Amino acid sequence: MHLKFAPETETFRAHVRAxxxxxxxxxxxxxxxxGEALTTADVRRSEMALGANGWLATAWPKEYxxxxxxxxxxxxxDEELERAGVPTVTPMGVIxxxxxxYTFGSDAQKARWLPGIRDGSVGWAQGYSEPGAGSDLASLEFSAVLKDGVYTLNGHKIWTSAAQHADWIFLLARTSRGEKKQEGISFICCPLDAPGxxxxxxxxxxxxxxxxxxLFEDVTVPEDCRIGEAGKGWTYSQYLLGFERTSYARIGGKRAMLRHVRGLASALPEGANERLIDDAGFAARLTQAEIAVDGLEMTVFRILSAQVSGGSVGDASSTVKILATETHQFITQLLLEAAGPFVGHRAPSAGSGPRDVASYLGGRAQSIYGGTNEIQKNIIARKVLGL
Incomplete structure (x- = not known):
């Protein structure tokens, strides 16, 4: 299956690639x-290079x-970014x-925070999960107590991606208790260099x-660090999660991994008599993985069409989360199998070795973070299929 874009889109592609x-x-x-770890300076310089060209907040409306x-x-x-080998954009800010x-914040908050997110000069982290509230996020106990226009934050966030590179963190905090555990949660921003x-x-x-x-111990932030209404944080978080789960797709990256797998499997390791690609079972599974990526691509286009009107991608984004993470894990299994015969020998393509193993090991977590795939299936059953 091959997508054909309009000539003007292909002209745009050539411009981006160049x-x-x-x-x-x-x-x-x-x-x-x-496969080397990027420093905070590397991350900032990478994203500011995109931002300086107006290419960091690529999905934002022009008015923002x-x-x-x-x-x-x-x-x-996105395809060309991954094709070029550019580091994945840290999603916590722009995505x-x-x-x-820009949907729920005040004009003052937009003026304060959007420019630094848009140009890549300010890094953000996401404070959602807690030791006792992961997939059941509504059970969070992180507290924010308001007094005299100041929130005092106390609690423990965990599995916080990229916090070592971030300047700010947006988090969910319990500011009151309602009949439902989803009630009384607020969406609050805090500088990571704040005392405590x-x-x-x-x-x-x-x-x-x-x-x-x-960890937060008696950390204080002004009331205007709360986004939107008090107690409405759960609503805002669900809006955000639609963008988060769709961002897992990374079609270009998956196609690059498939090319890498095929390159390894088509080469003849030193001392071997046959190529792995000639094994009918392996070849069939590689084809299956390629078909899975094609199917994921079609699903992404269908779901992202909801953004044309400027709205959220909604609960159907759970479909992308499941397909994307399971496909990534399938590809990395093939990757290790294809790379195995080259242990101790020079591989035919760059990126082999430790980075392949890291891709496999890191990918094990993809079906857990951002809401486990089991949770996503429940969301699809209830909210998409109406079961």
Whole structure:
């Protein structure tokens, strides 16, 4: 299956590809392709390079500083970014909190926070999960007590991605209690250098530092750090989660991984008598993975069409979350199988070795974070299928 874009979209693709080849910092691409950890300075420089060209907040409406692109242009841009080997944009600012801000925030809050998100100069983290509130996020106990126009924050957030690179964190906090546990939750922003905030690294199974614990002890922020109405944070979080779950698709990255798998499988390892691609079983599973990516791509286009009117992608984004994470895990299983015969020998394509193993190990968590796939199936059953 092959998508055909309009000639003007292909012209746009050529422009984007040329910019990445000639203008984007080559040292950052080299470091990222080699699987090396990016420093905060690397992340900021990468995203500010996109921001300086107006290409960081690519899905934002033009009235808030976005490029005003249609869905096809956004999609092609993401494909070319991944094709070029540019680091994935940290989603917490431009994809998650940005749309919440320009949809529900005050004019003062938009003026305060949107420019730094849009140009990449200010990093954000997301404070949702807690030790006792992961998939059952509405059970959170993180507290925000309001007195004399100031919130005092206390609690413990965990699995906080990119907090080591961030300047601000947006979080869900319980500001009151209602009949339902989803009631009384507010959406609050806090600077990560505020007194009483402690960020502790969590080193994952692949040896990477992507996750953190963030502890708050009597941290104070002014009331105008709350986005929208008090007690409406759950509503805003559900709006945000639609964008989060759709962002997992990363079609371009998955196609690049498939090309890498096929390259390994089509080569003849030293001392071997046959190529893995000649094994009928492996070849069939590789084809199955390619079909799965095609199917995911069609699903993304169908669901993202909801954004044409400027609305949320809604509960149907759970479909993308399930398909994207399971497809990624399937591809990385094939990747390890294809890379195995090259252990101790030079692989035929760049990116083999530790980075392949890291992709596999890191991908195990994809069906857990952002709401487990089991939870997503319940959402689809109840809210999409009406069961």
């Amino acid at each position: 910019w990445f080849e000639t203008e984007f910092p080559k040292d950052i691409i080299a470091k990222y392709k080699a 500083g976005g490029p005003g692109w249609g869905i096809e242009e956004q999609y092609v841009f 998650y909190v940005g749309p919440v801000l 905030v402690t960020v502790k690294p969590i080193i994952s199974i692949d040896g990477a530092h992507a996750l953190n614990e963030v």
